[in-house]
Amino acid sequence: MGTTVYLGLGGNLGDARAAIATALERLDRVPGVRVVRTSRLRETEPVGGPPQPRYWNGVAELDVALPPHALLAILQQLEREAGRDPAAPRNHPRPLDLDLLLWGEQRIDTRELQVPHPRMHARSFVLEPLAELGVQLPPDAARAPAHPELLHAPPEFAARCSAWLEGGCRIGLVPTMGALHAGHATLLRRARALCDRVAMSVFVNPLQFGPSEDFARYPRTLEQDTALAAQEGVDVVFAPDVSGMYGDGFCSRVAVGPLAGELEGRARPDHFGGVATVVAKLFTLARPHLAFFGQKDAQQVAILRRLVHDLGFPLALVECPTVREPDGLAMSSRNRFLTVEDRAAAPVLFAALQRIRRAFLQGERDPRQLLAQGEAVLAAEPRARVDYLELRREGDLAMLPAGPVDAGRALVAAWFGPPERTVRLIDNLSLQPQPDEEP
Numbered sequence: 209m210g211t212t213v214y215l216g217l218g219g220n221l222g223d224a225r226a227a228i229a230t231a232l233e234r235l236d237r238v239p240g241v242r243v244v245r246t247s248r249l250r251e252t253e254p255v256g257g258p259p260q261p262r263y264w265n266g267v268a269e270l271d272v273a274l275p276p277h278a279l280l281a282i283l284q285q286l287e288r289e290a291g292r293d294p295a296a297p298r299n300h301p302r303p304l305d306l307d308l309l310l311w312g313e314q315r316i317d318t319r320e321l322q323v324p325h326p327r328m329h330a331r332s333f334v335l336e337p338l339a340e341l342g343v344q345l346p347p348d349a350a351r352a353p354a355h356p357e358l359l360h361a362p363p364e365f366a367a368r369c370s371a372w373l374e375g376g377c378r379i380g381l382v383p384t385m386g387a388l389h390a391g392h393a394t395l396l397r398r399a400r401a402l403c404d405r406v407a408m409s410v411f412v413n414p415l416q417f418g419p420s421e422d423f424a425r426y427p428r429t430l431e432q433d434t435a436l437a438a439q440e441g442v443d444v445v446f447a448p449d450v451s452g453m454y455g456d457g458f459c460s461r462v463a464v465g466p467l468a469g470e471l472e473g474r475a476r477p478d479h480f481g482g483v484a485t486v487v488a489k490l491f492t493l494a495r496p497h498l499a500f501f502g503q504k505d506a507q508q509v510a511i512l513r514r515l516v517h518d519l520g521f522p523l524a525l526v527e528c529p530t531v532r533e534p535d536g537l538a539m540s541s542r543n544r545f546l547t548v549e550d551r552a553a554a555p556v557l558f559a560a561l562q563r564i565r566r567a568f569l570q571g572e573r574d575p576r577q578l579l580a581q582g583e584a585v586l587a588a589e590p591r592a593r594v595d596y597l598e599l600r601r602e603g604d605l606a607m608l609p610a611g612p613v614d615a616g617r618a619l620v621a622a623w624f625g626p627p628e629r630t631v632r633l634i635d636n637l638s639l640q641p642q643p644d645e646e647p
């Protein structure tokens with residue numbers, strides 16, 4: 209006795225019924241596989257894909273003494289031998305389709321195989337023949353899988369990511385503090401394109417806020433964030449609470465280098481230590497292959513690159529370009545706190561950066577002249593209380609060597625609004641035009 213396995217049967221090119229019958233005969237002859245019974249085949253309308261003939265569909269019950277991936281390889285071989293093009297897109301016509309639907313009560317989540325089949329709850333051409341055989345669906349097959357799955361407990365999140373790793377999946381991690389906007393969405397999209405499984409964390413990390421900063425009023429919008437994550441195909445949203453991440457007696461910190469005391473670090477002395485600590489913890493829980501960060505926080509990226517290099521995290525950082533509002537303001541979860549007047553004034557940061565770059569592209573190489581151009585733009589907007597405007601080396605944001613500038617990045621930070629409700633905004637721009645940028 210092996211495991212009871214249900215197989216979806218289908219096809220709509222050529223004599224699909226004959227192809228299904230031949231496949232079942234051949235399966236039954238495989239050592240370790242027995243075809244126990246089959247539903248009748250019924251004609252069904254195609255779902256999705258180009259205009260195409262109707263399908264023949266049914267299910268088979270198997271008794272299997274092989275591992276799931278061994279059976280999967282045999283099914284794929286049978287599909288190929290029936291003339292199916294393995295490179296054809298999903299929902300295109302095919303002579304034979306053999307889908308693993310259920311494997312006993314087991315949940316399988318590997319790169320090649322997800323069982324219960326994640327779309328079976330929505331397919332009457334699978335559900336009806338299963339009902340004909342009197343099959344009781346396990347609860348997670350009968351309804352749409354929660355997508356994304358929402359996990360709060362760090363050990364549960366670590367276990368889910370470990371299972372993906374064991375299944376050979378390439379994991380992408382997108383750390384966020386929530387209050388998602390289109391900037392975050394591009395990180396998620398990039399992760400979806402490059403990885404088999406995408407985890408997004410939503411955690412307003414107290415360690416990276418100073419005592420007089422906006423931790424308490426930072427926007428928390430988990431429901432909308434989860435909806436956006438669903439649209440972008442995120443598999444897991446990890447939203448721990450503070451006590452889950454930093455339980456009783458938590459006292460360890462990641463120390464970061466001198467860059468953490470410059471630029472943003474002058475006004476926010478513990479900020480990057482707090483970022484590095486939470487990111488290191490997220491890396492340890494998720495063990496991602498790729499982690500996605502926005503260039504809007506260029507200093508954060510530079511510090512995290514060092515962290516990954518220095519501590520040897522086995523992963524690569526993927527840096528994604530800054531997404532802006534139509535008027536140039538870099539999208540930020542904090543923009544919602546700007547008054548109408550400050551919102552109208554805030555694009556001045558990008559305008560100043562652009563002015564510097566324009567001067568550079570027109571041949572200006574004197575760093576003082578370049579900065580003076582940006583400062584003139586900022587000075588014309590009294591609502592912006594500028595903290596810094598600097599030119600730094602690309603990548604590691606080290607000081608530029610004295611003398612003419614031949615490449616670099618301009619970075620700016622400013623406060624808007626009254627001191628008791630101040631909003632700090634940052635932005636940065638490479639002096640060289642970027643390949644994915646409009647001229």
Ligand code: AMP
Nearest residue numbers: 384385386391501502504505530531539
């Ligand atoms: P936050 O939720 O602000 O911690 O941001 C989470 C991630 O999204 C960070 O890697 C940010 O750099 C990135 N991000 C924030 N704003 C933008 C933006 N406007 N464009 C691209 N990425 C962004």
